[in-house]
Structures are given as C-alpha cells and as structure tokens.
Amino acid sequence: MNFLRRRYEPFQVKHENIEHVSVGCFKSTLSKVLGLGIIGGSFLVKVPQILKILKNKSAEGINVFSVLLDLFAISAMVxxxxVSGFPFSSWGDGVFLGIQTVTIAVLVMHFSGDTVQATAFLASYLAVLFVANSGLTSVNVLWACQAMNIPIVLVSKLMQAYTNYSNGSTGQLSAVTGFMLFFGSLARIFTSIQETGDVTMILMYICSTAANAVIAAQILYYWNADAKSKDAMKKAK
Incomplete structure (x- = not known):
C-alpha cells in the first residue's frame, strides 16, 4: 500500500498543480477580456449624455462640481x-472616459452661459494633464491623488444624487450612461484585483460601484415616477 501511495502521490501533486495553473490562466484571460471589453465600451459610455446635452442645448440637472470631481478622479487614476506601468487593459477606459467627461464639463459651462470660462478650463486641464504624465510629477504625488479618489468618487456621485433628489428628477442625465458606468465599475473591481493588486484602485472601484448603484437606482425610480406622472396627466385630460 505504501508503495502504491508513493507512486500515486506525484501524479496527485501534478494534477493539483495543473488545476491551479488552469484556474490562474482562466482568471488572467477573463480579466484581459473584461478589461478590453470595458475599454471598447468606454468609447460610448458618456456619448449618450453628450448627445442629450447637445440636443436639448441644456445642462439642466447636471451638477458641474460633481462632473469636475469625477474628472479629477479619472485623470488621477489614469x-x-x-506612471506605475500597470497593463493598459486595467485602466485604458479611463482615457476615453476622461475625454468624454471633460467634454461634458465644457458643455455644462458653455450652456450655463460662460463660454470663456469653459475655454480657459479646457486649456488649464490639458496643461495639468501634460505635467502629470510627462515625468515631471513624482509618483508619490500621483499616488496621493489616487488615494484621494476614494472620498472624491463618493462625494461627486452623492452630490449628483442629492441634486437629483432635490429636483425630483434626473434632468439631462442619460440612463444608458448611468447603467454603463455602474456595470463598468463593477467589472473593474475584478480586473484591478487580478491585474494591479493595488489596494487604492480596488477600494476606489468598490466605492465607485456603490455610488453608481445609487445613481442607477434613481434613474429607475424617477423614470417610473415620470411615466406615472405622464399617465396621470393624460387621464386628467
């Protein structure tokens, strides 16, 4: 029996190693696929929001300070x-989200009647972005900015949530954008754990997912409330 056990044990260990490698390979592949999928989706995440603002020529219901905080969080993360050399698949969506977010910020300022401020803001933002990514800024400073993202993400989203609550509607917020942001940040929790292992990034995406869930829930709630209101008005007529 001992002889058979000694002959069997190496095969058992080898089998366990194969299973371990297979699971690790699956997780790595899934993370890459999710990451690339999120990057692909990020091309269009905030486009519905931008189109809605342009179509209505209004930024009603959009909290500009919330947008600016969101832009800071995205830019700091990117x-x-x-600079840290993380795989592009773990943060590439931030590039396209940043472009779309700065576009929203400029449009909000423009349609609020301050085009000069919008132009000056865009120029300043591009200058800061260059300094942050050109090697002129210490990685420790960037880490501190990234760490600040955890409260910033919560504050920016909850400010928008409070604006929605105060107005009794989600205004010009796009439902498509809201839900894509929620599912994107949810998937990013897994890809951050798998590809970066960076605690600050993981915590940021956990907080972002929770805050995006609040916005998504409000979109659903006020959507139903608006539908009921319209039905009531039709019946009254």
Missing part, C-alpha cells in the same frame, strides 16, 4: 496607472 496618470497614476500610466
């Missing part, structure tokens, strides 16, 4: 990830 700069920190780029």
């Amino acid at each position: 700069s920190y990830s780029f």
Whole structure:
C-alpha cells in the first residue's frame, strides 16, 4: 500500500498543480477580456449624455462640481496607472472616459452661459494633464491623488444624487450612461484585483460601484415616477 501511495502521490501533486495553473490562466484571460471589453465600451459610455446635452442645448440637472470631481478622479487614476506601468487593459477606459467627461464639463459651462470660462478650463486641464504624465510629477504625488479618489468618487456621485433628489428628477442625465458606468465599475473591481493588486484602485472601484448603484437606482425610480406622472396627466385630460 505504501508503495502504491508513493507512486500515486506525484501524479496527485501534478494534477493539483495543473488545476491551479488552469484556474490562474482562466482568471488572467477573463480579466484581459473584461478589461478590453470595458475599454471598447468606454468609447460610448458618456456619448449618450453628450448627445442629450447637445440636443436639448441644456445642462439642466447636471451638477458641474460633481462632473469636475469625477474628472479629477479619472485623470488621477489614469496618470497614476500610466506612471506605475500597470497593463493598459486595467485602466485604458479611463482615457476615453476622461475625454468624454471633460467634454461634458465644457458643455455644462458653455450652456450655463460662460463660454470663456469653459475655454480657459479646457486649456488649464490639458496643461495639468501634460505635467502629470510627462515625468515631471513624482509618483508619490500621483499616488496621493489616487488615494484621494476614494472620498472624491463618493462625494461627486452623492452630490449628483442629492441634486437629483432635490429636483425630483434626473434632468439631462442619460440612463444608458448611468447603467454603463455602474456595470463598468463593477467589472473593474475584478480586473484591478487580478491585474494591479493595488489596494487604492480596488477600494476606489468598490466605492465607485456603490455610488453608481445609487445613481442607477434613481434613474429607475424617477423614470417610473415620470411615466406615472405622464399617465396621470393624460387621464386628467
């Protein structure tokens, strides 16, 4: 029996190693696929929001300070990830989300009647972005900015949630954008764990997912409330 056990044990260990490698390979592949899928989706995440603002020529219901905080969080994450050498699949969506978010910020300022401020803001933002990614900024400073993202993400989203609550509607917020942001940040929790192992990034995406869930829930709630209101008005007529 001992002889058979000694002959069997190496095969058992080898089998366990194969299973371990297979699971690790599956997780790595899934993370890459999710990451690339999120990057692909990020091309269009905030486009519905931009089109809605342009179509209505209004930024009603959009909290500009919330947008600016969101832009800071995205920019800090991208700069920190780029300088740290993390895989592009773990943060590439931030590049396209940043472009779309800065576009929304400029449009909100423009349709609020301050085009000069919008132009000056865009120029300043591009200058800061260059300094952050050109090697002129210490990685420790970028890490500190990334760490600040955890409260910033919560504050920016909850400010928008409070604006929605105060107005009793989600205004010009796009439902498509809201839900894509929620599912994107949810998937990013897994890809951040798998590809970066960076605690600050993981915590940021956990907080972002929770905050995006609040916005998504409000979109659903006020959507139903608006539908009931319209039905009531039709019946009254």
